[in-house]
Amino acid sequence: MSIVDSFEESREPLGEFRNRARDWLAANAPRTDIGADVPAARSFQASLHEAGFAGISWPAEYGGQGLGQKHERAFSAEANAYELPGQPFGIGLGMCGPILLQLGTEAQKRRYIRPMLRGEEIWCQLFSEPGAGSDVASLQARAVRDGADWLVHGQKVWTSRAHFADRGILIARTDPDVPKHQGITMFVVDMHAPGVEVRPLRDMTGGATFNEVFFDGLRLPADAVVGTVDDGWSAAVSLLKFERIAIGTRARPRVNPLSVRSLADAAAARGVGGDPGIRGELARLAVEELAVKLLAARLAEERAAGIEVGPRGSVAKAAGTALAQRAADLATRIGGDTAVAHDPQDEQAAIRVAALNSVPSNGIAGGTTEVQRNIIGERVLGLPKEPQFDRDVPFRELNVGTQRR
Numbered sequence: 001m002s003i004v005d006s007f008e009e010s011r012e013p014l015g016e017f018r019n020r021a022r023d024w025l026a027a028n029a030p031r032t033d034i035g036a037d038v039p040a041a042r043s044f045q046a047s048l049h050e051a052g053f054a055g056i057s058w059p060a061e062y063g064g065q066g067l068g069q070k071h072e073r074a075f076s077a078e079a080n081a082y083e084l085p086g087q088p089f090g091i092g093l094g095m096c097g098p099i100l101l102q103l104g105t106e107a108q109k110r111r112y113i114r115p116m117l118r119g120e121e122i123w124c125q126l127f128s129e130p131g132a133g134s135d136v137a138s139l140q141a142r143a144v145r146d147g148a149d150w151l152v153h154g155q156k157v158w159t160s161r162a163h164f165a166d167r168g169i170l171i172a173r174t175d176p177d178v179p180k181h182q183g184i185t186m187f188v189v190d191m192h193a194p195g196v197e198v199r200p201l202r203d204m205t206g207g208a209t210f211n212e213v214f215f216d217g218l219r220l221p222a223d224a225v226v227g228t229v230d231d232g233w234s235a236a237v238s239l240l241k242f243e244r245i246a247i248g249t250r251a252r253p254r255v256n257p258l259s260v261r262s263l264a265d266a267a268a269a270r271g272v273g274g275d276p277g278i279r280g281e282l283a284r285l286a287v288e289e290l291a292v293k294l295l296a297a298r299l300a301e302e303r304a305a306g307i308e309v310g311p312r313g314s315v316a317k318a319a320g321t322a323l324a325q326r327a328a329d330l331a332t333r334i335g336g337d338t339a340v341a342h343d344p345q346d347e348q349a350a351i352r353v354a355a356l357n358s359v360p361s362n363g364i365a366g367g368t369t370e371v372q373r374n375i376i377g378e379r380v381l382g383l384p385k386e387p388q389f390d391r392d393v394p395f396r397e398l399n400v401g402t403q404r405r
Contacts, residue, residue, distance in 0.1 A: 011066065011067060012067065012071070014070055014071060014074060017067070017071050017074060017075075018074040018075075018077075018078060020052075021053060021074065021075045021078045021079075022078045024051050024053065025078055025079060025081075025082060028044075028047060028051070029079070029082040029084060030044060030082070030083070030084070030085065032083070033083045033085070034085045035083075035085040035086070035087040035088060037085075038088055038122075038164050040085070041085035041087075041088045041089075041119065042088075042119040042120070042122075043119075044084070044085055044119075045085070045088075045089055045117075045118060045119025046118045046119050046120070048084075048119075049063070049117050049118045049119070052065050053065075053075055054117045054118070055093075055097075055113075055117040056071050056072045056075055057069055057071065057072045057304065058097070058101070058113070058117070059101070062101070062109045062110060062113035062114060063113050063114030063117045063118070064113070064117065068304060069297070069300045069301050069304045072300065073297060073300070079253070080253050080254055081253070081254055081255070082253060082255065083253055083255045083256070084253070087161075088119070088122050088161060088164070089116075089119055089122060089123075090246065091123055091124055091125050091160060091161065092116045092121070092122060092123030092167075093116065093117070094242060094243065094245075094246030094247075095123075095125055095169070095239055095242045095243045095246060096116070096123040096125065096167070096168075096169045096239075097112075097113060097116050097117075097123075098239075098242045099169065099186075099226065099235065099238060099239040099242060100112055100113060100188075100226065101113070102238060103186075103226050103227040103235055103238070104226055105223070107223065108188065108223070108226070112167065112188070116167075120166075121166040121167050122161065122164060122165045122166050122167075123165055123166070123167045123168060123169065124159050124160060124161055124162045124165035124167075124168045124169075124191065125159065125160070125168065125169050125239070125243070126156045126159055126162075126168045126169065126170040126171070126189065126213060127139075127156070127171055127236065128156060128157055128158045128159070129141060129154070129155060129156055129157060130155065130157055133158075134367060134368050134370075134371045136171070136236065137180045137181045137184070137233060138180055139154075139171065139172070139173060139184070140154055140155075140173065141153070141154025141155065141156065141170075141171075141172045141173065141215065142154055142172055142173045142174070142176070143172040143173070143174050143185060143187065143220070144174075145174075146219070148221070148222045149219050149220060149221055149222065150174075150187070150219070150220040150221075150222075150224070150225075151217055151218070151219055151220075152170070152172055152187075152189075152195070152215040152217075152218040152219075152220060153215055153216060153217065153218075154172065154214075154215050155212065155213070155214050155215070156170075156212070156213040156215075157201075157210075157211075157212050157213075158201075158210050158211075158365075159198075159210065159211045159212070159213050160209055160210060160211075160365075161209060161211075162191065162198045162211040162213050163198050163200050163208070163211050165191045166190075166191055166192065167188060167189065167190060167191060168188075168189040168191050168213075169186060169187075169188065169189070169226065169239065170186070170187045170188075170189045171184050171185070171186050171187075171232045171233075171235075171236050172184070172185060172187065172232075173395065174229060174230055174232075175230050176394070176395045176396040177394050177395070177396055178230075178394055178395065179390075179391060179392050179393060179394060179395060180390065180391075180393075180395045180398060181233045181391065182230060182233065183230050183395060184230070184231075184232035184233045184236065185225060185227075185228075185229050185230055185231075185232040186225070186226040186227055186232040186235040186236065186239075187220050187224045187225055187226060188220075188224045188226060189218070189220065189224070193218060193219070194217075194218070194219075195215055195216050195217045195218030195219065196213065196214075196215060196218055197213070197214040197216070198211050198212070198213050198214075199211060199212045199213075199214070203361075204356055240313075240366070240367065241309060241310065241311075241313040242313075243313075243366045244313040244314055244316055244317035244366050244367065244372070245296075245299055245309065245313045245316050245317075247316075247317055247320055247321075247365065247366045256354070257331070257350040257351040257353075257354040258324070258327040258328060258331055258351070258354045258355065259289070259327075260282055260285050260286045260289055260327075262351070263282060263285070263327065263330055263331060263334060263351075264282055266331070266334050266335070266351055267282070267334045270334055270335070270336065272334060278330075278333070278334065281326075281330050281333070282330070284326075285323070285326055285327055285330060288319075288322070288323050288326065289323065291319070292316075292319050292320055292323050295315070295316055295319060296316065299312070299313070299316060310379070311375050311376065311379035311380050312380060314367070314372040314375040314376050314379075314380070315376060315380065317366055317367065317372050318369060318372045318373065318376065321369055321372075327355075328354070328355040331351045331354070331355045332355055334351075335351060374386065
């Protein structure tokens, strides 16, 4: 046992922690999915934190539990039997919190991390724009100095859960006279401040998870900067690594409509559970679920040990995307004609909505599958890079050229 493991065990032995988690979840976990009920989800997240099960491996001085990845995995294993309302908090806990812990000032960590862990403040990520999706460095939103403050103008799009977010991590252009990967700065944004307008976008499931966000003279103080002024692209790359790992290695509870367990139950209910093709696909899906789970554990252990995960986060994202799309394909095969029926009351409704949420969004959100493959090829396998004509051109000149075309 390492010194770190010994320290964590001294804080709370792993066996005792897991037993406590099992008992607490049995007594407190919601019996139905309350993720869409934001006040109820906030209340549950607060109780989760009070019980010592939020931010398990995050530093204790900022509101975490100061334990380790073994404790994190033990809790996840026990929580896998429940549909905990994690969706409202996924972006904060999976992306914004980690980047603040890595690059934030001491004041930012003490101000934002504990409320994030308790569900008191929900976060969103303000990166994509109408003309800057996979190529986020082409962003047009700008932040201009006004004395000690910054004034932000521009638009973001496909911002998940912005309609009930309290805070956001924004990247905006602060120097247009340098190449596009430079002159970008990362900020913390108050989503309720004057100058912020959120417009929900309805998708094919009928829901409105995504949003457009408009900034019209949003004023940000100097201490809203995360990291270094004009070095926001490096900060963005770090956050995107967290995002890809979070998306790709996200635990799928057994009660999730696209889990192997749920799909096997659905196949039995539809009378196709004995079909050799279905059984073979379920077996393959089970193996892939386990592989993604083991990859998640490996990357988490490496991060805890201070090993840079780097572009291998794209491996996790690509693997998670493939798993989600295979599960969605199998769900539609099991559902047959009901998989395309528009009836929110039938027994296949949950699986159908989950499948629509997975395809094609899993292949786009967090960077398209094609982008992930490029990253893996160039930065993991060392293959030659694609030619880029605009890397060394000042953004202002590039932008003028684009407008003329």
